[in-house]
Amino acid sequence: DIQMTQSPSSLSTSVGDRVTITCRASQGISNYLAWFQQKPGKAPKSLIYAASSLQSGVPSKFSGSGSGTDFTLTISSLQPEDFATYYCQQYIGYPWTFGQGTKVEIK
Amino acid sequence: EVQLVESGGGLVKPGGSLRLSCAASGFSFRTYSMNWVRQAPGKGLEWVSSISSSSSYIYYADSVKGRFTISRDNAKNSLYLQMNSLRAEDTAVYYCARDQTPDYGMDVWGQGTTVTVSS
Numbered sequence: 001d002i003q004m005t006q007s008p009s010s011l012s013t014s015v016g017d018r019v020t021i022t023c024r025a026s027q028g029i030s031n032y033l034a035w036f037q038q039k040p041g042k043a044p045k046s047l048i049y050a051a052s053s054l055q056s057g058v059p060s061k062f063s064g065s066g067s068g069t070d071f072t073l074t075i076s077s078l079q080p081e082d083f084a085t086y087y088c089q090q091y092i093g094y095p096w097t098f099g100q101g102t103k104v105e106i107k
Numbered sequence: 108e109v110q111l112v113e114s115g116g117g118l119v120k121p122g123g124s125l126r127l128s129c130a131a132s133g134f135s136f137r138t139y140s141m142n143w144v145r146q147a148p149g150k151g152l153e154w155v156s157s158i159s160s161s162s163s164y165i166y167y168a169d170s171v172k173g174r175f176t177i178s179r180d181n182a183k184n185s186l187y188l189q190m191n192s193l194r195a196e197d198t199a200v201y202y203c204a205r206d207q208t209p210d211y212g213m214d215v216w217g218q219g220t221t222v223t224v225s226s
Contacts, residue, residue: 044204
């Protein structure tokens, strides 16, 4: 199985800050990488697919990059509604696997 | 509006069975692959199972293989998950999610239904 490792597991940051979350795959996954945002008690929301493509309706402050084994999600100018947990997920092959999540909290 | 609505969750004893449903609306259900993903209390997301648009291809996580069965009824725009031999570790919120395309992964998620396995 492909292991997905996110870092950091959590971070405390302030409104207006720029945030970068890293996701590493245990083997190459080309660009078959998605990012999801989840708020407490809510379903995950798709942000990014194919490593760097923005889902329809997702604000451009979210961006994704990477290919192969190393990927990043960047949130520019964090706003109160962006405080949540973020997950990466590979879908190049079954079983699909998720990273453990990165909780973004208010400092 | 594209929408997925899960139902069928509840409290069940270890060894029991439960059938989850996911009703789809607002899109051509028969043309999309579908998935089940779960989240145990306080834990991360875990992929459970996937089914192709015509049910030709089905995949399961090792943790549920032999106990869970995914199926769909395209005439009823519905996805199902039959869960047998339930264990305490199956306790989770279960989400259904649509596959955009094989190259783009999941895009739309339902609100989830809660399954609790306890005596």
